[in-house]
Amino acid sequence: MNVLEINKLTKQFGDFIAVDNLSLSIQDGEIFGFLGANGAGKSTAINMITSLLPITRGQIEILGKNIVKHSKFAKANIGIVPQELAIYEDMTAYENVQFFAGLYGLRGSLLKSRAEEALAFVGLEDKHRSYSKNFSGGMKRRLNIACAIAHRPKLIIMDEPTVGIDPQSRSYILNSIKKLNEMGSTIIYTSHYMEEVEEICTRIAIIDHGKIIAQGTKQQLKAIITNQKNISIEVRSVEQLDVEKLRDIVGVNTVELADAVIRISSDAEINNLNKIIQQLMASGMEIRSVEADEPNLETVFLTLTGRSLRD
Numbered sequence: 641m642n643v644l645e646i647n648k649l650t651k652q653f654g655d656f657i658a659v660d661n662l663s664l665s666i667q668d669g670e671i672f673g674f675l676g677a678n679g680a681g682k683s684t685a686i687n688m689i690t691s692l693l694p695i696t697r698g699q700i701e702i703l704g705k706n707i708v709k710h711s712k713f714a715k716a717n718i719g720i721v722p723q724e725l726a727i728y729e730d731m732t733a734y735e736n737v738q739f740f741a742g743l744y745g746l747r748g749s750l751l752k753s754r755a756e757e758a759l760a761f762v763g764l765e766d767k768h769r770s771y772s773k774n775f776s777g778g779m780k781r782r783l784n785i786a787c788a789i790a791h792r793p794k795l796i797i798m799d800e801p802t803v804g805i806d807p808q809s810r811s812y813i814l815n816s817i818k819k820l821n822e823m824g825s826t827i828i829y830t831s832h833y834m835e836e837v838e839e840i841c842t843r844i845a846i847i848d849h850g851k852i853i854a855q856g857t858k859q860q861l862k863a864i865i866t867n868q869k870n871i872s873i874e875v876r877s878v879e880q881l882d883v884e885k886l887r888d889i890v891g892v893n894t895v896e897l898a899d900a901v902i903r904i905s906s907d908a909e910i911n912n913l914n915k916i917i918q919q920l921m922a923s924g925m926e927i928r929s930v931e932a933d934e935p936n937l938e939t940v941f942l943t944l945t946g947r948s949l950r951d
């Protein structure tokens with residue numbers, strides 16, 4: 641079953657359409673990335689999924705149930721880590737988690753044990769009684785996560801949880817996301833840090849002007865812009881090179897020579913680098929360097945939207 645099913649979702653603020661006819665299915669066990677520049681509509685979409693904003697048009701289902709008709713069920717099954725910190729500075733770490741888990745419906749001894757478990761999960765087990773106003777930025781972010789996961793939601797939504805924090809907390813958070821996913825939660829992760837999305841997401845939707853302009857695995861997105869990879873091999877001399885033999889290798893499309901550099905354009909899907917190198921070595925060539933450039937998500941984003949993610 642799909643954990644989240646969005647059908648033709650639209651949000652209009654007056655005449656302005658912030659989310660435009662967006663449809664999407666997220667399956668159990670995915671870490672799904674929403675990638676988009678500032679103002680693309682990511683937070684607006686998330687605020688509708690979490691019922692913080694009313695829907696203008698379209699439907700959202702969590703675990704097969706419409707979130708408007710089954711609001712209590714939806715609330716119990718979603719955990720949101722918002723972009724802006726949502727913790728109370730004049731409450732202790734434990735009181736914060738207890739408060740939010742209570743809002744999600746936990747009570748009594750279960751609430752207590754889950755709050756303790758969530759604090760331990762984010763590495764704040766020694767800080768139960770500390771006031772969050774004394775925490776570093778990274779610790780506050782981690783507490784923010786504990787508040788969202790104590791009720792063990794099926795779907796956890798993280799809206800840019802690593803903005804403005806130190807590298808150590810960043811890597812802690814990314815590892816926690818992977819761990820939460822291994823423990824059975826489906827994750828939606830929004831970011832404009834391309835490397836993070838590449839590192840942790842199983843599938844990605846690129847959002848621009850409120851629309852999904854492409855979605856798929858990293859490999860599928862990269863294949864949209866190019867099915868070619870470029871290999872540059874620097875050799876001592878190209879004198880002995882048999883260009884025809886290189887062209888005969890499966891996947892190789894073109895071979896060009898520029899001084900002592902052989903430039904090969906090949907099908908990105910075919911792993912033929914070993915064969916190319918073997919062929920060069922068999923003809924007695926001395927290889928000095930090899931570079932294979934594959935497109936990254938930054939290139940995909942630029943090509944599809946005409947803009948950089950961090951404009």
Ligand SMILES: Nc1ncnc2c1ncn2[C@@H]1O[C@H](COP(=O)(O)OP(=O)(O)OP(=O)(O)O)[C@@H](O)[C@H]1O
Pocket residue numbers: 653656658676677678679680681682683684685723
């Ligand atoms: N309450 C509102 N009233 C009018 N316009 C709004 C409102 N909320 C958001 N918008 C507009 O909707 C668009 C999408 O905003 P949104 O915050 O969803 O983008 P985002 O992709 O989350 O960007 P960011 O990465 O900066 O958070 C923006 O142009 C924003 O100005």
